[in-house]
Amino acid sequence: MTTPAAALVSPEDRFLIEDLFARYNRAIDSNDRREEFVSLYTPDGVWVSPMEGTITGREALSAWYDDYFSRSDLPYHGGQHRVTNVIIESATEDRIESWCTWIFVASLEGPRVIVMGKYIDTIVKQDGRWMFEKRVIEINANSVEEV
């Protein structure tokens, strides 16, 4: 059995990756963190959602964030994205491919777990900071009715 790729990431970098994941979750569960949300991606970062489509680049991500929070009937606002089971698939000094699982716990009519899935991420270090080059969302169950 080969050494897990996790061994290739320094603890310092690993905690910065966890910080990236936490800031993503906080920003997407708030409605007033557009700038921080956008800053978590590389300038040409890509976000691929089965529900929201493919968004490319910070300008488009910024517009999407506003649009997302303008839809006041969404049950997602104010809830909690929660990530666990992060597995580093491959790693160099400035590029990590990772896999993890997430659930979303809604506070509206909740608490209740209403969506769950996986993130397939490419995370790169640019200008001393880790950012999403690409985040692909997979959804495994969703109890939300279409709105």
Place this chain on the structure above:
Amino acid sequence: MTTPAAALVSPEDRFLIEDLFARYNRAIDSNDRREEFVSLYTPDGVWVSPMEGTITGREALSAWYDDYFSRSDLPYHGGQHRVTNVIIESATEDRIESWCTWIFVASLEGPRVIVMGKYIDTIVKQDGRWMFEKRVIEINANSVEEV
């Protein structure tokens, strides 16, 4: 974009912070860990709960713990507090301000997620150990009926 404050905490210290969070959760979800629960706070540590009020100092925390577990009708006993999305807001060598999200999963009539919220923490290093100087609880959803 500035460097995340997470970079200011050594991995060794960060894991001790996670240990503090885990021990808090285990102690508050057991009924026989009063001493450990109290030891997680500084001598004048403050715990602020929307449900339980403000408790200050180890003696008061100790009395609260006993009282809490004497209320046998509470649905909280034997469940799981679960923390994620820890964000370090600021950090020096011996003081950290952090933000995180939590859910509580009850085992009674469960499993079921019945409360969710945030912790706003001030954590300090005293005598070589990290302890809560202050933990403020925010609740975002609660499906528990008043008891």
Place this chain on the structure above:
Amino acid sequence: MTTPAAALVSPEDRFLIEDLFARYNRAIDSNDRREEFVSLYTPDGVWVSPMEGTITGREALSAWYDDYFSRSDLPYHGGQHRVTNVIIESATEDRIESWCTWIFVASLEGPRVIVMGKYIDTIVKQDGRWMFEKRVIEINANSVEEV
């Protein structure tokens, strides 16, 4: 108050332990990772489940894995095991005793939390890799009807 045992584990080793936990969860929530699942145990590793019994050694674990996924009526397939509150109880350079809490979120007829409990683990380093020498499962609540 003594130093937490967590201080005895290097951050590098601690992240490899977390990798072990994540790979266990991914393997037991997939149906095509038998080899990886088995490789997470020492050759004579023991897995003790209140539902599945005691399985000892890689050959028996391998057979169990196939049997588990052949039972197509189980609500566990495709869901998420999620671990948190890891507490290191004792640690030497190549042996760790730990305690943690877990929930299982089913995707079938879900998302829904259907089982919760604890893992009591003995984890050892052999040939440069951390593996389960023994994992004992405790279940605290289970809403699954017997199948």
